[in-house]
Amino acid sequence: MGKTRLTTAQALIKFLNQQYIHVDGEEFPFVEGIFSVFGHGNVLGIGQALEQDPGHLKVFQGKNEQGMALAAMAYSKQMLRQKIYAVTTSVGPGSANLVTAAGTALANNIPMLLLPGDTFASRQPDPVLQQVEQEYSAAVTTNDALKPVSRYWDRITRPEQLLSSLIRAFEVMTDPGKAGPVTICLAQDVEGEAYDYDEEFFERRVHYLDRKAPVERELKGAAEMIKASKKPLILVGGGAKYSEARDILVALSEKHSIPLVETQAGKATVESTYKNNLGGMGVTGTLAANKAARQADLIIGIGTRYTDFVTSSKTAFNFETAKFLNINVSRMQAYKMDAFQVVADAKTTLEQLAPLLDGYESEFGQTIAELKQEWNAERDRLSKVTFTRENFEPEIRNHFSQEVLNEYADVLNTELAQTTALIAVNDTIDPGSTIIASAGSLPGDVQRIWNSTVANTYNVEYGYSCMGYEVSGALGVKLANPDKEVYSLVGDGSFLMLHSELITAIQYGKKINVVLFDNSGFGCINNLQMGNGMGTYFTEFRTHDNKVLNIDYAKVAEGYGAKTYRVNTIEQLKVALEDAKKQEVSTLIEIKVLPKTMTEGYDSWWNVGVAEVSNKEGIQQAFESRKQKLETAKQY
Ligand SMILES: Cc1ncc(C[n+]2csc(CCOP(=O)(O)OP(=O)(O)O)c2C)c(N)n1
Numbered sequence: 001m002g003k004t005r006l007t008t009a010q011a012l013i014k015f016l017n018q019q020y021i022h023v024d025g026e027e028f029p030f031v032e033g034i035f036s037v038f039g040h041g042n043v044l045g046i047g048q049a050l051e052q053d054p055g056h057l058k059v060f061q062g063k064n065e066q067g068m069a070l071a072a073m074a075y076s077k078q079m080l081r082q083k084i085y086a087v088t089t090s091v092g093p094g095s096a097n098l099v100t101a102a103g104t105a106l107a108n109n110i111p112m113l114l115l116p117g118d119t120f121a122s123r124q125p126d127p128v129l130q131q132v133e134q135e136y137s138a139a140v141t142t143n144d145a146l147k148p149v150s151r152y153w154d155r156i157t158r159p160e161q162l163l164s165s166l167i168r169a170f171e172v173m174t175d176p177g178k179a180g181p182v183t184i185c186l187a188q189d190v191e192g193e194a195y196d197y198d199e200e201f202f203e204r205r206v207h208y209l210d211r212k213a214p215v216e217r218e219l220k221g222a223a224e225m226i227k228a229s230k231k232p233l234i235l236v237g238g239g240a241k242y243s244e245a246r247d248i249l250v251a252l253s254e255k256h257s258i259p260l261v262e263t264q265a266g267k268a269t270v271e272s273t274y275k276n277n278l279g280g281m282g283v284t285g286t287l288a289a290n291k292a293a294r295q296a297d298l299i300i301g302i303g304t305r306y307t308d309f310v311t312s313s314k315t316a317f318n319f320e321t322a323k324f325l326n327i328n329v330s331r332m333q334a335y336k337m338d339a340f341q342v343v344a345d346a347k348t349t350l351e352q353l354a355p356l357l358d359g360y361e362s363e364f365g366q367t368i369a370e371l372k373q374e375w376n377a378e379r380d381r382l383s384k385v386t387f388t389r390e391n392f393e394p395e396i397r398n399h400f401s402q403e404v405l406n407e408y409a410d411v412l413n414t415e416l417a418q419t420t421a422l423i424a425v426n427d428t429i430d431p432g433s434t435i436i437a438s439a440g441s442l443p444g445d446v447q448r449i450w451n452s453t454v455a456n457t458y459n460v461e462y463g464y465s466c467m468g469y470e471v472s473g474a475l476g477v478k479l480a481n482p483d484k485e486v487y488s489l490v491g492d493g494s495f496l497m498l499h500s501e502l503i504t505a506i507q508y509g510k511k512i513n514v515v516l517f518d519n520s521g522f523g524c525i526n527n528l529q530m531g532n533g534m535g536t537y538f539t540e541f542r543t544h545d546n547k548v549l550n551i552d553y554a555k556v557a558e559g560y561g562a563k564t565y566r567v568n569t570i571e572q573l574k575v576a577l578e579d580a581k582k583q584e585v586s587t588l589i590e591i592k593v594l595p596k597t598m599t600e601g602y603d604s605w606w607n608v609g610v611a612e613v614s615n616k617e618g619i620q621q622a623f624e625s626r627k628q629k630l631e632t633a634k635q636y
């Protein structure tokens, strides 16, 4: 058997170049490139290997490890998990910065390859710079913090360990039922150590993203359940999107009058304007979807994890009467809600189910159209909210007095409601553009009122709701869709938390548009605390002497080299959006919006940890009402 003498890092890069994926008859490289922040833990190992021969890998310099890993995640999510960017970091703080991003990818089931540097396998220089030096074990390093947030984790302390480790890594990342972050920690001395690798290790390897078909028992059971139901409802989750099940979903919905409702990950599998699509479900859902869910006697959950936001903390359905049918590639997910389980690919299952449902018609009838119409009227109202200096009733009522709202209007020099600004963005940008959101009040607003009219143009991460995904993710989406505009919809809080990759986007001429909704605070958390009886406590951005902060974000981005706009009216917003489309450089549009003007409610409930004892009546009431609500909830 032929041998080739390479360092561990050189072997790793050579191997990455030879990984291919096979999807529906097409074969292409699985690893598109690699994001790097070099330090002593990786520059002389992986850095050297890449300098010598990167192969087809596109190499980018990130600015923050968390940011670049989130960009890699967004890329993979946008590519429907069929391609990845790897991520290389130094040791210690560089790898610790990956933890948040790995958690985000894990919660969202997105493949990601993390390659943090590690301490010396030889231990000769210990403690090496950035080694935490645990007293109880020299074998524990910062990288162990990545174990709970990785789908597969390994540490390479000998060059030959790479052989089995990489094969496991790619098996995990290319299995739709297990896809998630893989972490391979590389002892920094071992990265540079040479070994005689078998040449066949570097032969082209093809990973088959086969569509697992349902077995006959599953199909028969699913068909029987649907035919026995009067009002079935299809809950479209991320699994439906990754399986590209749009056409069969529409066909089934159309033929059998079954309404569709969506999770955050599932949105834009089917266009929002499709007549039977009632939109987002649950805490951040539409009234139409939530009303339909209460009526349903069968929930067909397709590729969904049934998070608390989707199920309104298990109060969204009529659990006395409703049954569940889950179609999921993950057995663990399929088991939820005591459902009848079909552990298989969404598209294949639905296609095979179709002929078994001939002649079936749900009893939803005209209700679907009526619910959709009612919701469209509500969206229309939200597009025209007008601020008044007296008796203004924002969407989130009874939190801020008119005086406080006027104070914000004065300091931020705006009368814009967030819902109205957001719908104006929706109406002005090209429908083929992709939006990115993740934390704060915007994910709720977009799930309800954003009309996605083109498939896969909604890249919202709401499994981890990680502040910082928004701007970082926009870079990843741009790498996935270089010919389309991408829009990061981000709150001021999330922007402040992490926007380092805006600079990376500018540096490499990968144009992204940041649309920053500045309400001077952690608005949704302020709503949460005030909605549960607390006062406003450390969630508004106020100075030591209680003045509302007014930050010039446009100036910040201008300093980086972005084309920037400051808008305080809808007219200015539309002009800025049109101009931003024409730019080649990244842009930032700073929109000052009034607090309390985001959406909320629509017959949903979120179980949050309210204090059982308190000296505030409002909190006592919140606790009591939670207790009552919990009595109506499914327990597990
Ligand atoms: C990394 C991270 N830290 C903390 C949180 C908790 N959190 C959720 S939303 C939020 C505030 C978001 O503020 P902003 O981006 O301004 O959005 P707004 O609610 O004002 O629209 C916080 C602190 C989080 N989701 N992610």
Ligand SMILES: O=C1C[C@@H](O)[C@H](O)[C@@H](O)C1=O
Pocket: 438, 439, 440, 441, 443, 444, 465, 466, 524, 525
């Ligand atoms: O705690 C949170 C509350 C949600 O409203 C918000 O969207 C999310 O980002 C979060 O972390």
Ligand SMILES: [Mg+2]
Pocket: 440, 491, 492, 493, 517, 518, 519, 520, 521, 522, 523
């Ligand atoms: Mg804010």
